[in-house]
Amino acid sequence: MGFRLPILLGTCLAALVNYFTGRPLLAANLVLWLPVYFFLAGALYFCYRVFVYPLYVSPYRSLPSPPNPHWLLGNFYDYGRHYYEHAIMMAEKYPDRHFTRFNGLFGSDALTLLSPEAHLMVLQTRVYGFPRPALSKAYKTIIGNGLVFAEGQEHRHQRKLLSPAFSYAHVKKFVPVFMSKTKKVMNQFDKIVETGPTVFEVFSYFSRLTLDAIGEAAFGVDLNSIEDENSELVRTYDKISNAGDQFFLFNMFAFLPGWKYVPTKYNNEIRHAHKVFSATCKKVLKEKQNRLKSTGNVNDKDGVSAIKDRDILSILLGNSDWSAEQVEHQIMTFLFAGHETTAGAVAWALLTLAKHVDVQAKLRAEVREAFPGGVDDIKAAEQIESLKYANNVVRELMRVNPPVISTARESSQDISIDGETIYKGTMLNISIKGLNYSKKLWGPDAYEFNPDRWDGRQADNAYAYMTFLQGTRACIGRRFAELEFKCILTSFVGRYLFEESVENQPINREFVVTVRPTDGLPLKVSKIDGW
Numbered sequence: 001m002g003f004r005l006p007i008l009l010g011t012c013l014a015a016l017v018n019y020f021t022g023r024p025l026l027a028a029n030l031v032l033w034l035p036v037y038f039f040l041a042g043a044l045y046f047c048y049r050v051f052v053y054p055l056y057v058s059p060y061r062s063l064p065s066p067p068n069p070h071w072l073l074g075n076f077y078d079y080g081r082h083y084y085e086h087a088i089m090m091a092e093k094y095p096d097r098h099f100t101r102f103n104g105l106f107g108s109d110a111l112t113l114l115s116p117e118a119h120l121m122v123l124q125t126r127v128y129g130f131p132r133p134a135l136s137k138a139y140k141t142i143i144g145n146g147l148v149f150a151e152g153q154e155h156r157h158q159r160k161l162l163s164p165a166f167s168y169a170h171v172k173k174f175v176p177v178f179m180s181k182t183k184k185v186m187n188q189f190d191k192i193v194e195t196g197p198t199v200f201e202v203f204s205y206f207s208r209l210t211l212d213a214i215g216e217a218a219f220g221v222d223l224n225s226i227e228d229e230n231s232e233l234v235r236t237y238d239k240i241s242n243a244g245d246q247f248f249l250f251n252m253f254a255f256l257p258g259w260k261y262v263p264t265k266y267n268n269e270i271r272h273a274h275k276v277f278s279a280t281c282k283k284v285l286k287e288k289q290n291r292l293k294s295t296g297n298v299n300d301k302d303g304v305s306a307i308k309d310r311d312i313l314s315i316l317l318g319n320s321d322w323s324a325e326q327v328e329h330q331i332m333t334f335l336f337a338g339h340e341t342t343a344g345a346v347a348w349a350l351l352t353l354a355k356h357v358d359v360q361a362k363l364r365a366e367v368r369e370a371f372p373g374g375v376d377d378i379k380a381a382e383q384i385e386s387l388k389y390a391n392n393v394v395r396e397l398m399r400v401n402p403p404v405i406s407t408a409r410e411s412s413q414d415i416s417i418d419g420e421t422i423y424k425g426t427m428l429n430i431s432i433k434g435l436n437y438s439k440k441l442w443g444p445d446a447y448e449f450n451p452d453r454w455d456g457r458q459a460d461n462a463y464a465y466m467t468f469l470q471g472t473r474a475c476i477g478r479r480f481a482e483l484e485f486k487c488i489l490t491s492f493v494g495r496y497l498f499e500e501s502v503e504n505q506p507i508n509r510e511f512v513v514t515v516r517p518t519d520g521l522p523l524k525v526s527k528i529d530g531w
């Protein structure tokens with residue numbers, strides 16, 4: 001309906017004023033009346049949207065919804081903090097529904113998908129009929145306008161082009177990169193704990209580790225953030241990711257044209273961040289182009305296949321359809337998507353293991369038995385993949401701690417699933433954590449951390465394990481991330497014991513694209529001799 005309704009209301013108001021006052025419709029006092037009409041029409045429309053539409057007009061009004069915590073903001077405000085809890089609660093209460101209602105911003109309609117069938121429809125069968133909502137386009141400044149934001153045929157094309165760089169056969173060649181970055185951070189840990197068990201903040205170490213790993217594996221450059229604690233790139237990621245309510249406001253007003261130019265504190269930070277990311281991408285690009293020129297590999301006549309360096313950047317450069325700016329945006333995308341997610345996964349995994357020292361001990365025993373010579377023995381993907389218990393632990397850690405807890409789509413068409421209709425223009429919430437914790441799909445102990453549940457099980461229904469999403473737009477970096485995660489986890493748990501700094505201490509979480517610990521993650525770390 002957009003702005004048509006206020007205009008209609010404004011006209012009706014003008015007609016009413018004309019009827020009761022006898023003044024000519026928008027004639028003599030046009031300049032005076034027009035703003036008044038529109039103000040009143042806007043106010044009327046606002047009341048209609050917030051108070052009348054959700055209760056009496058919305059086609060979804062009879063659908064069940066979670067309690068509405070705020071008449072104006074609906075469930076939008078606590079989306080990041082408690083959203084997945086709503087989804088879990090709704091899934092438990094309505095196990096046979098495909099979707100339920102979610103109280104959107106300013107009385108708007110939104111749905112939470114619940115069933116695997118609904119997810120299959122939105123993420124695979126009719127995937128390009130469900131693009132990202134306009135609201136999320138505001139993230140382009142941080143994530144880059146690359147694969148994440150491509151839609152339709154353009155997405156299909158980019159994905160096909162980039163997929164070879166993420167095949168398992170290719171990704172496993174990165175084990176030496178993952179291990180060399182891991183060992184650098186282990187050396188830093190060794191120094192911190194050399195006089196005995198020490199409590200310190202661990203998240204930032206993994207954030208820098210994964211940033212350097214993606215820099216080298218995907219682009220062939222050393223971003224040097226492990227050594228340089230004051231790296232501007234790291235500080236900038238920290239700043240925009242720890243934005244709390246400012247990020248909420250940024251999102252809330254993102255639909256206003258020109259909002260990003262309003263000089264709010266966060267808008268300024270985002271603009272600065274964009275400059276830093278853009279400068280990094282340009283630097284990465286330049287270094288790579290120089291290297292490729294010197295080896296004579298770039299722009300060979302058959303493009304991608306002629307390039308010996310089959311890392312992501314070589315593939316991007318081998319595609320002559322893309323301008324330098326497009327390549328830069330893709331680099332920004334992989335820098336962001338490739339490090340925040342895995343860093344979050346490792347941090348939350350260590351917290352979970354700190355609460356389950358028995359699992360840690362069993363995992364450590366398996367790692368030490370397989371690699372008696374210590375961390376230097378870990379050299380190839382096949383060695384790590386052969387650790388049966390470690391594989392179960394990793395899958396379970398990723399199930400209970402998905403770093404991306406939810407995502408959103410918007411319906412660009414009317415679609416029915418078993419007679420329940422999703423109307424065009426509706427915002428859809430995809431609760432990754434909701435499905436990962438579904439008792440219907442995972443059994444009564446779905447909330448428990450239990451690596452043994454994976455014995456003999458892959459994931460009966462792929463749409464039950466959503467950490468990397470599923471379908472056409474599932475995470476392209478999944479294999480990369482899983483292998484990197486395994487390298488990091490087996491090495492660190494092999495050598496150190498992780499415990500909670502204070503038992504059951506709540507850790508504040510921030511949800512800005514990924515879930516990260518707001519004030520860092522303090523853990524008690526001790527070195528266990530013999531490895």
Ligand code: HEM
Nearest residue numbers: 148337338341342345404407467468469473475476477481
């Ligand atoms: C534990 C680590 C990771 C997790 C949990 C994760 C999770 C996800 C999820 C849930 C999505 C879907 C987002 C959406 O559609 O809204 C996604 C997409 C994506 N991820 Fe990952 N990711 C991880 C690591 C990585 C890595 C290491 C890379 C690259 C090296 C990467 C690159 C991407 C890209 C480019 C997309 C967009 C794919 C598309 O739209 O076709 N991710 N990831």
